[in-house]
Amino acid sequence: MAYEFRPVAFGLFVIIVFATLAISIYASRRVRTAGHFYVAGGGVKWFVNGIAFAGDYLSAASFLGVAGLIAFFGYDGFMYAIGFLAGWIVALFLIAEPLRKIGKYTFGDALASKFKDKRVRLMASISALIVSVFYLIPQMVGAGSIVEPLIGLDYTTGVVLVGLIVVLIVATAGMVSTTWVQFIKGFLLLFAALALTIVVLGASGLGPIEFIGHFVSSGSIQVGSHTYTGTQFMAPGLKYTNPWDFASLALGLILGTAALPHILIRYYTVPKPSDARKSTVVAIVAIGAFYVMTLFLGLGANFYGITQQTTNQNLAAPLLALSQGGEIFFAVISSIAFATILGTVSGLVMAASGAIAHDIYTEILGKKGDDRKTLRVSKVTAVAVGLIAIVLGIVMKDQNVAFLVGLAFAIAASANIPALICMLFWKRTTGMGIVIGIATGLALSILLILISPTFMTKGAIFPLTNPGIVSIPVGFLVTIGVSLATKQEETPSNH
Amino acid sequence: MVRNGYRILLPTDGSYPAIAATVRAMEMAKDRNGKVVILRVAEQVIGAGMERIAEDSALMRTAGIDGIAYAKEIMSKNNVPFDVVLREGAVVGEIVRTAAESEADIIVMGSSTIKGLPGLYLGSVSRGVIKEAPCDVVVVKLTEQEMHRAVEMALQFAIGQKAPTPINGAAELFKTRQFKVGLGLFTVYVVGYAIFTIVGTFSKLSFAGAFGGMNVGVYSGIILIITAIVMAVGFNWYAGKKERGSGGG
Numbered sequence: 001m002a003y004e005f006r007p008v009a010f011g012l013f014v015i016i017v018f019a020t021l022a023i024s025i026y027a028s029r030r031v032r033t034a035g036h037f038y039v040a041g042g043g044v045k046w047f048v049n050g051i052a053f054a055g056d057y058l059s060a061a062s063f064l065g066v067a068g069l070i071a072f073f074g075y076d077g078f079m080y081a082i083g084f085l086a087g088w089i090v091a092l093f094l095i096a097e098p099l100r101k102i103g104k105y106t107f108g109d110a111l112a113s114k115f116k117d118k119r120v121r122l123m124a125s126i127s128a129l130i131v132s133v134f135y136l137i138p139q140m141v142g143a144g145s146i147v148e149p150l151i152g153l154d155y156t157t158g159v160v161l162v163g164l165i166v167v168l169i170v171a172t173a174g175m176v177s178t179t180w181v182q183f184i185k186g187f188l189l190l191f192a193a194l195a196l197t198i199v200v201l202g203a204s205g206l207g208p209i210e211f212i213g214h215f216v217s218s219g220s221i222q223v224g225s226h227t228y229t230g231t232q233f234m235a236p237g238l239k240y241t242n243p244w245d246f247a248s249l250a251l252g253l254i255l256g257t258a259a260l261p262h263i264l265i266r267y268y269t270v271p272k273p274s275d276a277r278k279s280t281v282v283a284i285v286a287i288g289a290f291y292v293m294t295l296f297l298g299l300g301a302n303f304y305g306i307t308q309q310t311t312n313q314n315l316a317a318p319l320l321a322l323s324q325g326g327e328i329f330f331a332v333i334s335s336i337a338f339a340t341i342l343g344t345v346s347g348l349v350m351a352a353s354g355a356i357a358h359d360i361y362t363e364i365l366g367k368k369g370d371d372r373k374t375l376r377v378s379k380v381t382a383v384a385v386g387l388i389a390i391v392l393g394i395v396m397k398d399q400n401v402a403f404l405v406g407l408a409f410a411i412a413a414s415a416n417i418p419a420l421i422c423m424l425f426w427k428r429t430t431g432m433g434i435v436i437g438i439a440t441g442l443a444l445s446i447l448l449i450l451i452s453p454t455f456m457t458k459g460a461i462f463p464l465t466n467p468g469i470v471s472i473p474v475g476f477l478v479t480i481g482v483s484l485a486t487k488q489e490e491t492p493s494n495h
Numbered sequence: 496m497v498r499n500g501y502r503i504l505l506p507t508d509g510s511y512p513a514i515a516a517t518v519r520a521m522e523m524a525k526d527r528n529g530k531v532v533i534l535r536v537a538e539q540v541i542g543a544g545m546e547r548i549a550e551d552s553a554l555m556r557t558a559g560i561d562g563i564a565y566a567k568e569i570m571s572k573n574n575v576p577f578d579v580v581l582r583e584g585a586v587v588g589e590i591v592r593t594a595a596e597s598e599a600d601i602i603v604m605g606s607s608t609i610k611g612l613p614g615l616y617l618g619s620v621s622r623g624v625i626k627e628a629p630c631d632v633v634v635v636k637l638t639e640q641e642m643h644r645a646v647e648m649a650l651q652f653a654i655g656q657k658a659p660t661p662i663n664g665a666a667e668l669f670k671t672r673q674f675k676v677g678l679g680l681f682t683v684y685v686v687g688y689a690i691f692t693i694v695g696t697f698s699k700l701s702f703a704g705a706f707g708g709m710n711v712g713v714y715s716g717i718i719l720i721i722t723a724i725v726m727a728v729g730f731n732w733y734a735g736k737k738e739r740g741s742g743g744g
Binding site for chain 1: 688696700707708719
């Protein structure tokens, strides 16, 4: 589908993106140098951090992808919303507090404090890097999709544009406090979703339950050239024809959140444990409310006929804004989505390259003492990661972004969750068990994705689109098995 | 009001300029028979990974030493009396507030003169303090030689310090009531989620059963989302009550 250049939309877009960056610079500086301490207020930082959590988590995948999946696949899309939130329960009750008690900031640090083996740290950083790259792919795909209808540029240009902006930010400055970017975009996203939900319900003249009820009882729901009944559309099975796919996705999503490196890091960014907990609660409330709204966005896109042309699924929410609110509303929504992507990508790149510089360069290669060199290493890593993301973003063009994030979650859960859970709750875990466990989880989940129907259109060797249900249990089995087979090493004593 | 002696406020963050200011503050206190108030403000500027490395590098906190421990060491070695104050919040505001509260006669601090873009993001703390301070302010400017000396002293100190021993705090946490309550809530949620998943996998049609305007699948999905929110808020309320009960924390 060809899109024309829209000057008004483009102007608004540029203003919103720049305003977001400018406000975040101002805010991060203000906290540091504020003449009056109450301006930055000690009491609100858990709230800022909580919304930043939400902003970090609700990437392009949630806004563009989940809405698109619901519009095209009904209930199977809604499953993503349910699972993405469920992961926070694991993070809040099971993982975050113990990790914090150990007093380590990264997954690698936490593992390294318990196991002296350098291979443990190396494996943990490799895993963090790979997960980050997989998480970057959907962000790039989202960026490319948005730029297409907004500016009239083609998809590839969009991906390259985002990649270059981020590389530029990171390589020249590398210091825009991503926490404030996340905070602002978290707010903007909630606002955008709420505005769209109100528009959808207002224009339809139906109440929220009536609106969903319309789909449940509908006899013909149009998606492209297909027509579904309400019973088909509002129950599992449209995207996941193999029932085990539903289970595999459910498992990957609930375990994935706590395994994501860039989410875990944010848990340590407030000084007090009680603040960390409050931040998580704020995040859960914000994210939960957001996902309920995506249900209306997705169904709304279907209701107003966006799904009759099978264009890009990732554009369901922005095109809904265009059809119901006009060009300006469309520009605002697209800009927010774009700012979201920019924030997530720079946050991820910074977290990943920081981990590489810290874990591999400083700790494993033993280059301590000169932080300017460490900084240079992390910048070079950031540029490399940015370029890889651009290439992969172009390759994965036609995939739905929420689906891609689901894969990143499955990889993260397969590699990191067995290591995390075993380290925290099972005393007999050995360093070798962790190393082989992470390696197996990573390799197996990626391999299963490569031989799944996503990549092999015909005669896929592995029948499920999401590898979680196989690779997560195997990760646990290998970690436990190898730990039992190897001798327990000396762990630091309690005093 | 009885005031005994000359009071110097020394804000330190372990950066090289702060370390140089530490030496200067010690010398001034000795000259005047005064006392040093050592202040460390834990910043709210929160960053992860590269953000933190970049900031440490720009502010010259690169020796990775504990500014408070270093200042204490210098003061004790030279028999200068001192107090230690730890604050948390916006740096300039906390420095100014501490100066007023401790009735400091003078603030002695380092200036990191951040160059380039990082200066835009970080801003100058010393400039802010000069503007707002209730007393005199000395901003220590380093000559090249002094800088080298400060770096050397700091590095020697850093080598002398032993690495912190790893804490095995997780085991204690598991015994607390709060963690057990969390684990209980977690179990309830996971059981609900598992039932939901199993029904969705093996009995799709039961999700399609319509009642009260929507269907079973939509109701159970929304219930799972609301349960997560209610549990999180409830747990926070419970944990907050416990913290207040045990005298805050």
